[in-house]
Amino acid sequence: MALVPFDDRDGQIWLDGSMVPWREAKLHVLSHGLHYASGVFEGERAYAGNIFRLRTHTERLLNSGRILGFQIPWTADQIDEACKAVVKANGLTDAYVRPIAWRGAEQLSVSAQQTRIHLAIATWAWPNLFGDNRMKGVRLGLAAWKRPHPETAPTASKAAGLYMIGTLSKHAAEAEGFDDALMLDWRGRIAEATGANIFLAMGGELHTPTPDCFLDGITRRTVMALAKHRQIKVVERPILYEELPNASEVFLAGTAAEITPVREIAGQAFTPGMITETLLGDYEKTTRMAPAEVDKLIA
Ligand code: PMP
Numbered sequence: 001m002a003l004v005p006f007d008d009r010d011g012q013i014w015l016d017g018s019m020v021p022w023r024e025a026k027l028h029v030l031s032h033g034l035h036y037a038s039g040v041f042e043g044e045r046a047y048a049g050n051i052f053r054l055r056t057h058t059e060r061l062l063n064s065g066r067i068l069g070f071q072i073p074w075t076a077d078q079i080d081e082a083c084k085a086v087v088k089a090n091g092l093t094d095a096y097v098r099p100i101a102w103r104g105a106e107q108l109s110v111s112a113q114q115t116r117i118h119l120a121i122a123t124w125a126w127p128n129l130f131g132d133n134r135m136k137g138v139r140l141g142l143a144a145w146k147r148p149h150p151e152t153a154p155t156a157s158k159a160a161g162l163y164m165i166g167t168l169s170k171h172a173a174e175a176e177g178f179d180d181a182l183m184l185d186w187r188g189r190i191a192e193a194t195g196a197n198i199f200l201a202m203g204g205e206l207h208t209p210t211p212d213c214f215l216d217g218i219t220r221r222t223v224m225a226l227a228k229h230r231q232i233k234v235v236e237r238p239i240l241y242e243e244l245p246n247a248s249e250v251f252l253a254g255t256a257a258e259i260t261p262v263r264e265i266a267g268q269a270f271t272p273g274m275i276t277e278t279l280l281g282d283y284e285k286t287t288r289m290a291p292a293e294v295d296k297l298i299a
Contacts, residue, residue, distance in 0.1 A: 013086065015118075027105075033103050033160070034102075041064075041158060045094075045255050049093040051087065061079065082119075082121050083123075095124060096125075100121075102160075136261070137263030138262055139179050140181060141172065141173035141178035143173065143194075147183050147185040147186065147191040147213050169183055170194045182198070188240065191213065195254055196256070197217040200246075202243075205233040208235070208236055209238065209239045247270060250265065251272065251280075258284075
């Protein structure tokens with residue numbers, strides 16, 4: 001399928017408070033966000049007309065900005081409404097939603113105290129890449145890049161700059177024929193994939209790495225709640241790469257990836273099974289529930 005460039009599409013993008021035609025949603029090349037990666041973003045999904053866990057995403061966006069030292073000049077209520085409005089304006093009910101905030105062009109130096117903070121929200125149809133084939137699972141290579149120590153990068157922020165090593169890792173994995181890469185942290189522990197968290201089924205329990213240097217994903221949190229409802233014990237702990245052979249099932253969890261079974265990590269095979277299939281089904285059902293029902297279930 002030919003890729004339709006992201007700057008040449010029909011539709012509307014919410015930009016700094018107004019809906020603008022897609023092709024006119026532009027910024028200047030001397031924007032601080034482009035040169036110094038002073039940008040934070042979100043990835044959300046709308047299902048059947050509702051953005052799943054919208055307020056949690058909006059709060060993370062505001063917090064990601066604060067971690068980079070800026071205040072996004074909109075309230076959580078305003079951002080929620082803008083996200084809903086842009087989905088509606090594009091005539092979508094099931095879609096990916098991408099809010100992004102960045103420092104503007106008022107000042108172009110490491111210091112950026114005078115920059116204005118911009119916010120844009122775009123949305124487009126992005127069905128799950130694997131569709132009905134999903135239980136087959138994806139293959140992960142092992143990344144050479146490591147998730148950094150939290151004292152070397154603002155790792156709790158969904159900050160653009162943190163994706164630099166994600167793209168490098170994903171490209172290296174793709175060059176070797178893998179779908180994605182497993183990233184370890186600086187200690188050699190299992191961290192996550194390039195755009196999703198990881199879960200391992202071990203002895204009937206669900207184990208997942210402690211998110212002390214990577215995103216504690218919203219999908220990750222949802223999966224943990226769903227597992228508890230199923231009386232599956234969830235263990236959050238440091239997990240060494242050497243422990244991988246003890247896992248019977250492995251899956252990824254993220255807004256874009258949803259629940260994606262893994263069938264191989266760098267030569268080690270896994271068979272997606274009952275735990276993955278159960279949680280994949282539960283997640284699919286939950287994403288289509290009314291927002292108030294979701295809140296009750298996840299709380
Ligand atoms: N880690 C990374 C690096 C990601 O990009 C994402 C996707 N936002 C996640 C984890 C999962 O986060 P969430 O479930 O909130 O989408």
